[in-house]
Amino acid sequence: MSEAVTKPEGLRERNRRQTLQHIAEVGIELFLAKGYDATTLDEIAAAAGISRRTFFYYFKSKDDILLAHLAGYDDELKASVLEHDSAGSPIDVVREAMLDVAARFETSRLMAIIRLIRQSEALSASRYGNNLRREQVVYETLCEIWPARERRDRLRLVAMVSIGTLRLAVDTWIEHGRKRKLTTYVQDAFANLKAEI
The missing domain is CATH 1.10.357.10 (Tetracycline Repressor, domain 2)
Incomplete structure (x- = not known):
């Protein structure tokens, strides 16, 4: 019986995961610094170095x-x-x-x-x-x-x-x-x- 082989993460998947983690980390830092309600999506996108549209590709909301x-x-x-x-x-x-x-x-x-x-x-x-x-x-x-x-x-x-x-x-x-x-x-x-x- 052969063991299931895990497919290695491709470049696209790794980049997507890293971008998602980066946006999430930037968002958390802004929430902690300014408060959740006071932090806007535009501020998160700007701090993460992405567009608002890119933000919505990864997340639906704050x-x-x-x-x-x-x-x-x-x-x-x-x-x-x-x-x-x-x-x-x-x-x-x-x-x-x-x-x-x-x-x-x-x-x-x-x-x-x-x-x-x-x-x-x-x-x-x-x-x-x-x-x-x-x-x-x-x-x-x-x-x-x-x-x-x-x-x-x-x-x-x-x-x-x-x-x-x-x-x-x-x-x-x-x-x-x-x-x-x-x-x-x-x-x-x-x-x-x-x-x-």
Whole structure:
């Protein structure tokens, strides 16, 4: 049986990916400097060295820039769940993955992005969708590790509860002014969850 061969990324695909990443990074920096609502598409395009038309080739709106940035966190979460597949039960696997991701992304920049999302009415409304997407990422990854169909409902429940636990940890971390590390809040939230089930 031969293994699937991954086709190398072509020049066109690489250039497109790099341009998309560049525009997204420029957009994030402008959002952090000026605020999301105060930053215009024209300013993003000018700072990225592209036309407005080119901007719309890559993104539909300013929201998509932030969503593209947040999608990177989803990719990290999926990879981390797969890396911790031997941590025990599904809830333990997800807890260890989230602790790992929280440790890697515990930066002042991430904190500024979280504040940016919470301050913007448009972006706050998208938080629910982001949490659903993250829940789906965790669920699908758990199904890769435990593919038996009869476990799917339980794995979905683990994904739902885990994302809720992460949300609680992040909210508490922010409310407490980041006095302790985010990983401490994630650890505490999962300990509280396990104590109640």
